[in-house]
Amino acid sequence: MKSPGVSIGLLLVAACVAPARTNSPVANASPRFGRHASAAEIAALDIDIAPDGAGLPPGSGTPAEGAAVFAVRCASCHGAAGEGGPADPLVGGVGSLTSAKPLLTVGSFWPYATTLFDYLRRAMPYDSPGSLSADEVYALSAHLLERNGVIPAETRLDAVNLPAVRMPNRDGFESAISRGQPH
Amino acid sequence: MRDSPRGYGLPAPQESGVARIPYTRTPGIAPGAGVSFTPLHQLRGRLTPSGLHFERHHAGVPAVDPEQHRLIIHGRVREPLSYGVNDLLRYPLVSRLHFLECSGNSLVNALPEPQQLSCGVIHGLVSCSEWTGVPLALLLDEAGVADDAAWGIAEGADGARMNRSIPLAKLRDDALIALYQNGERLRPEQGYPLRLFLPGWEGNTSVKWLRRIELARAPVHSREETARYSDLLASGKAQQFTFEMGVKSVITHPSPGAELGPPGVYEISGLAWSGAGRVSRVEVSADGGASWADAELEEPALPRCLARFRIAWRWDGGPALLASRATDAAGARQPERADWLARYSPGGEKYHYNAVQRWGIAPGGGVANVYA
Numbered sequence: 001m002k003s004p005g006v007s008i009g010l011l012l013v014a015a016c017v018a019p020a021r022t023n024s025p026v027a028n029a030s031p032r033f034g035r036h037a038s039a040a041e042i043a044a045l046d047i048d049i050a051p052d053g054a055g056l057p058p059g060s061g062t063p064a065e066g067a068a069v070f071a072v073r074c075a076s077c078h079g080a081a082g083e084g085g086p087a088d089p090l091v092g093g094v095g096s097l098t099s100a101k102p103l104l105t106v107g108s109f110w111p112y113a114t115t116l117f118d119y120l121r122r123a124m125p126y127d128s129p130g131s132l133s134a135d136e137v138y139a140l141s142a143h144l145l146e147r148n149g150v151i152p153a154e155t156r157l158d159a160v161n162l163p164a165v166r167m168p169n170r171d172g173f174e175s176a177i178s179r180g181q182p183h
Numbered sequence: 184m185r186d187s188p189r190g191y192g193l194p195a196p197q198e199s200g201v202a203r204i205p206y207t208r209t210p211g212i213a214p215g216a217g218v219s220f221t222p223l224h225q226l227r228g229r230l231t232p233s234g235l236h237f238e239r240h241h242a243g244v245p246a247v248d249p250e251q252h253r254l255i256i257h258g259r260v261r262e263p264l265s266y267g268v269n270d271l272l273r274y275p276l277v278s279r280l281h282f283l284e285c286s287g288n289s290l291v292n293a294l295p296e297p298q299q300l301s302c303g304v305i306h307g308l309v310s311c312s313e314w315t316g317v318p319l320a321l322l323l324d325e326a327g328v329a330d331d332a333a334w335g336i337a338e339g340a341d342g343a344r345m346n347r348s349i350p351l352a353k354l355r356d357d358a359l360i361a362l363y364q365n366g367e368r369l370r371p372e373q374g375y376p377l378r379l380f381l382p383g384w385e386g387n388t389s390v391k392w393l394r395r396i397e398l399a400r401a402p403v404h405s406r407e408e409t410a411r412y413s414d415l416l417a418s419g420k421a422q423q424f425t426f427e428m429g430v431k432s433v434i435t436h437p438s439p440g441a442e443l444g445p446p447g448v449y450e451i452s453g454l455a456w457s458g459a460g461r462v463s464r465v466e467v468s469a470d471g472g473a474s475w476a477d478a479e480l481e482e483p484a485l486p487r488c489l490a491r492f493r494i495a496w497r498w499d500g501g502p503a504l505l506a507s508r509a510t511d512a513a514g515a516r517q518p519e520r521a522d523w524l525a526r527y528s529p530g531g532e533k534y535h536y537n538a539v540q541r542w543g544i545a546p547g548g549g550v551a552n553v554y555a
Contacts, residue, residue: 030325033273037255037265045255045395047338047344077212086209098419102530104410109421112404119406122344125212129242129342141370173409174416176425177350 034098049118052107053163060158063146069136070143073125082147087126091147096170107148111173113165117141138162201225203235204304215243215342218285220307223433224440229454229481229489230280231310233365239285239308241340241407247392249376252340253460254360258397261327268376269502271360279359280381282489284309284428284457286385286412286534292520297332297552301440306433306540309456311489314380315363319365320355332398336405337379340392348402349381353426357382378485383458383487384426385535387412396526406498415531428458429537430517432465432492443548445525446500449479452493457511461485464510465492471504471541472476472555474517478507486512503544504553520554 027046071080074087078084082105093103102108106116121137123129132140142157151157151165192199202406207217219229219238231237238244249268257263291298292305323335328351335354338346347454349358361380362369374391381388387407402424414422422551432455437443451469455462460483466475480494492507510516520538527533543553 016371030321031274031353032264033270034264034266034322034325035270037263041253041265042255042257042263042395045338046257047399048346048405050399050403051403064276077209085416086212097415097530099420100529102415102419102528104415104531110406110410112409115404115406115409118403119410122346123242123342123406126216126242126342128416129344143208169421172419173413173421173423176422 040119047118047122049114049121051112051114051163053114056114056159057134058159059138060156061132061135061137061142062156063139063151063153065135065140066139066141066143069132069140074140077126082144090144090169094148097169097172105148106144107150107168109169109172111167111170113141113145113150113167114163116144117162123178152170190541195358199276200294201235202306202523204301205235205238206304215240218308220303222301222303222440223307223309223435223454224302224438225311226435227452229311229491230365231312232535233312233370235371236283236306236310236312236364236373237285238442239287240341240372241345244372245341245392246371246378247340252376252394253499254377254393255395256322256326256398256505257395258399259329261329262327262400266322268362271362271377272501274321276315276378277318277359278313278315278363279357280313280485280488281313281380281382282309282387282487283380283386284456284458286387286428287452287532289536290533292536292552292554293524293538297554299439299552302433302435302438302503303440305439308386309454309489310327312364314359314361314367316359316361316377316380319358319360319379320322321475322360322399323355324436326398328398331400334399334402335404336397337388337390337393337449338395338411339374339390340394345387345390345407346405346499347390347407348399348405349388350426351370351398353381353384354396379425382430383460385412385428388426410536411532414526414534415528417526417528419528419530425535428456429535430457430459430462430509430511430515431455431537432462432507432517434467434505434507434542435506437544437548437550438542439550439552442550445548446498448495448497450493451505452491453465453507455480455490455492455509458487459511459513459514459515461512462485462490463512466508466510467492467494468506468508469487469496469503472506472539478494498544500546502546505542505544506539508539508547526531
């Protein structure tokens with residue numbers, strides 16, 4: 001015969017432990033206060049572009065088309081030729097990283113062309129991020145890559161050939177993780 | 184004349200000079216992209232008042248509606264999940280005391296000439312708060328992370344939709360979805376209504392106004408982990424994914440902005456921290472590093488949290504060169520500036536600066552930034 005104290009204790013424990021979600025194979029303690037995220041709401045936010053090109057939208061653009069967009073949307077901050085001022089320089093410096101005065105630009109420093117597409121689409125121009133169409137982002141990417149000598153002027157950049165572009169500094173990055181120490 | 188009780192208290196009017204120091208590099212074209220420094224030289228203890236916590240924004244502070252905002256966890260998961268703020272507030276909320284430091288803190292000290300700025304402006308992109316939120320591991324388990332996922336791509340709802348690739352191991356370890364700071368809800372400039380918080384890691388990775396985490400097999404190599412926040416080494420290669428902030432310390436009193444009075448006994452006081460864990464030792468020198476003495480570290484010693492150190496010093500009124508040097512529990516010690524610089528290319532952005540700081544004391548009590 002259990003003592004009254006133990007019986008009350010067991011009752012309290014039973015009342016506090018909620019019934020498990022019997023259809024879930026994982027630990028039944030998770031309360032799951034969120035809800036299912038629909039494909040549509042994910043698609044509205046999922047703007048990552050991976051280095052292999054996953055996530056690139058339909059569309060295309062040429063350096064000449066991009067030059068026209070650049071003149072209107074970008075030159076006032078990045079310079080007419082992408083030379084910078086007051087915002088970062090975008091063009092030049094290829095091969096300068098080991099020199100006494102390295103110039104870090106899209107062409108000389110960025111390892112992936114997909115990063116350029118990703119960043120333009122999510123963050124540029126500064127005063128109206130997200131306002132560029134996919135075609136405009138392809139065109140601007142093409143313009144900047146051509147100005148940096150990475151692609152020929154007649155290229156029509158799209159979801160297939162953009163991830164195949166090999167940036168000059170593609171092999172220029174090392175991961176601190178692989179070294180097993182922060183510094 | 185006595186004031187009445189009021190709803191939200193503010194400091195005494197005589198303290199109105201204690202404030203963050205804002206700075207925007209290109210205010211004409213990018214008004215929101217900038218910083219505000221914590222005035223370390225005006226503060227004591229180890230905690231930073233929420234209104235003085237440093238800021239660093241790439242695209243200003245967005246006004247995020249907590250009623251509409253959702254956190255979505257998706258990608259390589261069994262089921263993608265969406266959480267509202269009120270959903271998250273129902274979970275077990277844990278509280279941790281941690282520093283947050285911008286990866287670019289102290290970068291002016293990489294310039295060839297020591298800049299004569301206040302201690303806060305030089306080192307003030309570091310602050311310390313009690314962060315309260317949901318352990319992210321709990322939410323990741325609800326979504327069910329796939330075996331081949333190794334990274335979480337965290338993205339914010341700011342104008343830049345700033346994104347960083349975070350190793351899954353860190354997200355499972357001590358990552359928080361922070362909703363409260365120092366007892367009250369996050370300030371807007373600290374990520375209201377919710378942010379990712381990664382103890383000990385460079386501040387950029389604690390994504391503010393977090394809107395989604397995508398579980399993935401590989402990093403996306405975003406602009407913020409390639410063009411930015413990477414260290415151009417002396418070899419010409421760039422080191423990326425240097426997440427953990429190194430062991431570091433700075434004397435806050437005396438310092439530029441907290442000058443000395445007449446000769447006599449003073450308490451040298453400062454802050455020390457490490458992204459690797461606890462600070463185990465702080466040494467202080469008054470002769471520029473020729474001799475060192477152990478400072479007292481205030482209890483409790485907490486991992487990845489600011490520690491206050493202090494040591495008594497009799498100043499004879501003559502020139503002196505103060506320095507502090509911290510060692511963490513993992514055995515790492517702050518490097519000298521020349522050794523730190525030697526690792527990196529003279530070009531490129533400077534991040535992760537944690538070299539020893541020297542302050543030159545002049546007769547009369549003035550304090551200057553000095554390189555060894």
